[in-house]
Amino acid sequence: MELKEIRNKNKISQQKACSFLRVPLRTYKRYENDVSYKSSYKYFLFCNALEKYQIEAKKKIIKSLNITIAGAGYVGLSLACLLSNNNKVVVTDIDSNKIININNGIVPFKDELIKNYLIRKKIIAEKSQKNVYLESDVVIIATPTNFNKETNQFDTHSIEDVINMILSVNKEAIIVIKSTIPLGYTRYLINKFHYSHIVFSPEFLREGKALYDNLHPSRIIAGYEKSKKDAVMVINLLKNNSLNSNVSTLLMKSEEAEAVKLFSNAFLAMRVSFFNELDTYAETRNIDSNQIIKGVSLDSRIGNFYNNPSFGYGGYCLPKDTAQLANSFLDIPNNNLIRAIVNSNETRKEFIANQIIKKVLSISNKPIEKLVIGVYLLSMKNNSDNFRSSSTIDIIQKLKNKGTKIIIYDPNYASSEKNFDKFINECDYYIANRYEKKLKNIKNKLYTRDLFNRD
Secondary structure: OOHHHHHHHOOOOHHHHHHHHOOOHHHHHHHHHOHHHOOOHHHHHHHHHHHOHHHHHHHHHOOOOEEEEEOOOHHHHHHHHHHOOOOEEEEEEOOHHHHHHHHOOOOOOOOHHHHHHHHHOOOEEEEOOHHHHOOOOEEEEOOOOOEEOOOOEEOOHHHHHHHHHHHHHOOOOEEEEOOOOOOOHHHHHHHHHOOOOEEEOOOOOOOOOHHHHHHOOOEEEEEEOOOHHHHHHHHHHHHHOOOOOOOEEEEEEHHHHHHHHHHHHHHHHHHHHHHHHHHHHHHHHOOOHHHHHHHHHOOOOOOOOOOOOOOOOOOOOHHHHHHHHHHHOOOOOOOHHHHHHHHHHHHHHHHHHHHHHHHHHHHOOOOHHHOEEEEEOOOOOOOOOOOOOOHHHHHHHHHHHOOOEEEEEOOOOOOOEOOHHHHHHHOOEEEOOOOOHHHHHHHHHEEOOOOOOOO
16 A cells, blocks of 8 residues: 555545654655655655554553552452553552552462562552542542441442542542442442542452453443543543453443443352252262263353352352342342342352261261361462352351361461361361362362362
């Protein structure tokens, strides 16, 4: 393609073209209009450079922003790493130890990409206070919203505390909620604070791979109530800092975006529950659940993924999001499935506890009260240090209620045995939600439903 054709394709004047190529206008005109220059190497270079006009121009219009992130968990800190390459980013938290660790380049949880990032580049972390929001163009709120079983609602007070601090010093910032929230909550915040610049953008991150998932997002969604312009800015901010230029983006109303988050996690919880129920059936009938799962998963509509049986779904997101969604269905007639997911998970944990006792008694002459069961790790999955709402914790409580003594081995859990050999020697039987090779020598006394990580 010739120089003039490339310029016309980009819809720019000769003046803009010569400015972009950093040559005088008379020089540019000579190369565009004089056919004798078309065979020159410089003409070739000009054509190649001008082909990239749109990409380079887009980069130039991305304004560096002052971004403050409230919450230094895996969502907040991964976003801080993502956005700090092109913006001035400060991450805040109420936990002083987290602040000290981050400023020393130490990640307060397990995520190898974030760890490597902090080794190379320092993230500024400050204790949460209103002054950190004074000059913010954008504030991203990623504070925890735990599910309160007494009220059947997310505890959202941390979000409102942050918004109060922001608006006491800054009434210009765009506020982006990344915390998981109840349906209709963004609209509630806008009405409560009489502030229209609030956007909800759900996160779809895996613990242990949070920065990777921000760099390679499956989709970017922003929900708005009043200001569509703010939501567009949020989508562009996240997309332009990711490595996936073809990522799907969706702009929608705030409650629709809130529903996407809750229904996504409810579907994942449903999938976990389905394969756990399949595994319960197979174990009860003494048939191979692995073979059944392989056969079922060969259907392309089902797929061979997210189908490894466990002690039940757990972790930070699935239990609370599914419970919140079930509560949101109280006045909806068709609410059977969502509530059944929650019930299925509880039934699975009860079944697992009973199976463990049954297996132990089959190989031991000791009464239940004399049995010592060793629990290998509380975390929900391999390569994770998070045991919040772990199904294994519920299993432990059920076993204790049946009279057994429990010893936990987990380097990340304070009240546990840290010496693996001592742990092995002190227990009669062992359980593990996820299998690891170091358990190979006790396989004949180990209960796990992990089908895919065994030797």
